[in-house]
Amino acid sequence: MRHILALIAALQSDSTPVPVPSIPRRPLMAVTQSVILNVTVNRLDAWAFSQGWANSGTRTWGRNLRVGWEWDEDQFGTNLLMHPYHGGLYFNAARANGLSFWEAVPVAFLGSWTWEYFGETDRPSLNDFFMTSFGGIALGEVFHRLGATIRDNGSRHRVLREIAAFPLDPMGWLNRRLRHERTSEVPNAPEHAPGALSLRLHAGARFVVNSHLRKSNGTPTVIVDFGYGDPFLQPYRAPFDAFRLRAILGDRGLNALRATGRLYGPRTHHDHLFLVNQRFDYINNSAYRLGGQSIEVGLESHWRLPTEWQIRTEAYLDAILLGGIDAPTAGFGKRNYDFGPGGGVRFRLAFGRHGRSYFAFAAQSEYIHAVSGASADHFLGFGAFEITLPLGPSVGLGVHHTTFLRRTVNSDRPDDIRRFPELRILLTWTDVTWPASGVPQPTTRAP
Amino acid sequence: MRAGLVLTLLVGVLATSAEAQRPHRAGLWIETGGGFGYVRIASSGSTTLTSAPGSTSYLTVGVLLSDKVLLGIENAGFVDEMLGFFRGDTSSVAQTWNLSVVVLWYPWRSGFFAKGGVGVAQGTFTVSPTGGGAPIIARGTGVGLNFGAGYDLKISRKIALTACVCADVAGIGDVVLPSTRVDDMIASIYHITIGITIR
Numbered sequence: 001m002r003h004i005l006a007l008i009a010a011l012q013s014d015s016t017p018v019p020v021p022s023i024p025r026r027p028l029m030a031v032t033q034s035v036i037l038n039v040t041v042n043r044l045d046a047w048a049f050s051q052g053w054a055n056s057g058t059r060t061w062g063r064n065l066r067v068g069w070e071w072d073e074d075q076f077g078t079n080l081l082m083h084p085y086h087g088g089l090y091f092n093a094a095r096a097n098g099l100s101f102w103e104a105v106p107v108a109f110l111g112s113w114t115w116e117y118f119g120e121t122d123r124p125s126l127n128d129f130f131m132t133s134f135g136g137i138a139l140g141e142v143f144h145r146l147g148a149t150i151r152d153n154g155s156r157h158r159v160l161r162e163i164a165a166f167p168l169d170p171m172g173w174l175n176r177r178l179r180h181e182r183t184s185e186v187p188n189a190p191e192h193a194p195g196a197l198s199l200r201l202h203a204g205a206r207f208v209v210n211s212h213l214r215k216s217n218g219t220p221t222v223i224v225d226f227g228y229g230d231p232f233l234q235p236y237r238a239p240f241d242a243f244r245l246r247a248i249l250g251d252r253g254l255n256a257l258r259a260t261g262r263l264y265g266p267r268t269h270h271d272h273l274f275l276v277n278q279r280f281d282y283i284n285n286s287a288y289r290l291g292g293q294s295i296e297v298g299l300e301s302h303w304r305l306p307t308e309w310q311i312r313t314e315a316y317l318d319a320i321l322l323g324g325i326d327a328p329t330a331g332f333g334k335r336n337y338d339f340g341p342g343g344g345v346r347f348r349l350a351f352g353r354h355g356r357s358y359f360a361f362a363a364q365s366e367y368i369h370a371v372s373g374a375s376a377d378h379f380l381g382f383g384a385f386e387i388t389l390p391l392g393p394s395v396g397l398g399v400h401h402t403t404f405l406r407r408t409v410n411s412d413r414p415d416d417i418r419r420f421p422e423l424r425i426l427l428t429w430t431d432v433t434w435p436a437s438g439v440p441q442p443t444t445r446a447p
Numbered sequence: 448m449r450a451g452l453v454l455t456l457l458v459g460v461l462a463t464s465a466e467a468q469r470p471h472r473a474g475l476w477i478e479t480g481g482g483f484g485y486v487r488i489a490s491s492g493s494t495t496l497t498s499a500p501g502s503t504s505y506l507t508v509g510v511l512l513s514d515k516v517l518l519g520i521e522n523a524g525f526v527d528e529m530l531g532f533f534r535g536d537t538s539s540v541a542q543t544w545n546l547s548v549v550v551l552w553y554p555w556r557s558g559f560f561a562k563g564g565v566g567v568a569q570g571t572f573t574v575s576p577t578g579g580g581a582p583i584i585a586r587g588t589g590v591g592l593n594f595g596a597g598y599d600l601k602i603s604r605k606i607a608l609t610a611c612v613c614a615d616v617a618g619i620g621d622v623v624l625p626s627t628r629v630d631d632m633i634a635s636i637y638h639i640t641i642g643i644t645i646r
Contacts, residue, residue, distance in 0.1 A: 069489060369588065372491065
């Protein structure tokens with residue numbers, strides 16, 4: 001069991017044998033691969049799956065260029081999760097060809113734009129362009145680094161690690177294969193060992209109440225919290241050199257995927273850090289659906305206490321570039337959720353020791369103004385606390401309580417107010433890889 | 448000896464010339480200008496388009512992130528005083544503006560740049576009733592994107608003329624006018640502008 005967990009988490013000691021040479025920059029190859037990717041996906045959908053929307057041609061290209069953008073009616077999971085994953089493939093085609101984070105950004109936009117105009121018979125969708133581009137950047141960089149962490153050319157489980165990393169970063173796999181880098185003679189990528197890594201796995205039961213439907217249910221759930229790098233330990237060097245990821249598996253398969261990565265921060269050590277983050281949110285459970293692409297600006301602090309305990313706080317303002325939220329009584333066409341920009345604030349406090357969080361409190365308030373769907377304004381509130389009672393060095397009992405409140409102010413119908421309290425009781429396993437002492441301890445992050 | 452001197456002079460002249468062509472980029476920067484615009488208004492579920500020419504203007508202030516990348520905040524506006532949503536209709540005054548965070552990327556040493564940004568957008572449509580009376584104003588606010596490409600032509604060490612071919616996209620939601628209702632409106636504004644840049 002421990003080997004499997006170690007494999008998934010890649011919490012290995014750094015096996016990089018020599019300094020890592022950088023990959024040659026090949027922007028033309030990156031663009032070519034993103035075009036080939038679009039053609040391949042389009043032809044697969046047209047020939048193998050007989051999807052009518054994939055039969056695009058000069059006539060639809062001309063129509064799309066003439067008429068331009070619209071909002072589409074695809075399902076929530078397609079728009080808020082699958083499109084960002086697709087965008088991550090463009091982005092990682094660039095990252096795997098030696099381009100930096102910022103150099104890979106235009107490739108994600110280019111891949112998304114060409115797909116929207118030329119890859120489908122439908123008109124180009126503005127929400128797809130947002131989700132594929134911005135979501136692709138966030139998920140792409142997270143998966144690029146996660147894939148590099150899992151892969152280890154020096155490991156005797158090298159093949160298993162390649163297989164585990166493939167779904168996250170197939171473009172990385174393809175380019176490693178083209179360059180014959182999947183061998184122990186080639187050093188690992190620089191992203192392989194960020195210094196600080198943390199993994200917390202939770203498994204147990206989840207109980208949620210829908211105040212509107214007056215019903216509750218209990219389902220099994222698994223939560224994965226992954227921390228890559230640490231902003232207090234490592235001064236800023238590159239975007240997403242420190243990020244946190246939470247995935248929740250439950251009654252709908254992937255119930256949630258949330259990632260927050262540092263886009264910019266100070267290049268020196270401080271106890272109080274001004275940070276700019278990019279955030280990816282996808283929540284799709286039986287009670288509510290919410291997702292979007294955000295940029296947040298704020299302050300993270302760590303407060304040293306006597307002995308080895310410490311408190312960390314985070315306070316952020318955020319701008320939701322484009323969010324999606326379910327609109328059960330409204331929506332647009334076949335789509336029963338709204339799109340819109342917005343903004344909000346969030347705060348978090350965590351109390352921990354030796355790299356492990358024992359108590360965390362989080363609060364968040366967001367506003368989304370619908371520009372597609374209902375004529376509505378959505379006001380959202382989250383409150384959560386998470387307690388972990390240690391049962392052993394790595395094992396604990398977790399109790400999480402979350403309340404999600406939403407108020408929708410409609411211009412043409414009564415307001416809709418709903419409340420979703422949620423309780424999770426979990427068995428928790430934590431592992432932390434942390435460099436030499438004398439630096440702040442990490443805490444595993446709550447929602 | 449003479450050939451060496453000529454070569455040195457030639458290299459010096461070419462180097463000076465190349466330096467002169469390269470616009471100065473440092474610290475803060477401000478850019479303003481205007482030009483010709485063309486708006487195309489579409490809605491979801493319909494291929495009917497409303498389009499019209501108009502005038503456009505913008506103001507951008509920003510900072511230098513690196514030798515090749517500038518970050519700024521841009522306010523761009525478009526106005527057309529004779530917009531109509533059906534044939535023969537010229538009763539509406541259409542105004543849009545975008546407030547965006549923009550990134551300008553200079554891939555080479557020349558003045559060529561590519562530009563992209565995201566922010567908020569607003570569209571305002573003012574209709575004056577034919578029988579007189581107070582004008583009716585319909586407004587939508589939402590998400591804005593912009594992108595394009597341009598060229599800085601240096602005219603002094605800190606000043607450049609900037610030409611840009613750009614597009615703003617404004618997704619502003621439902622707009623209800625006396626004559627029509629446009630659901631989930633998306634206005635695309637294409638503009639060709641000339642501006643002055645001070646760095």
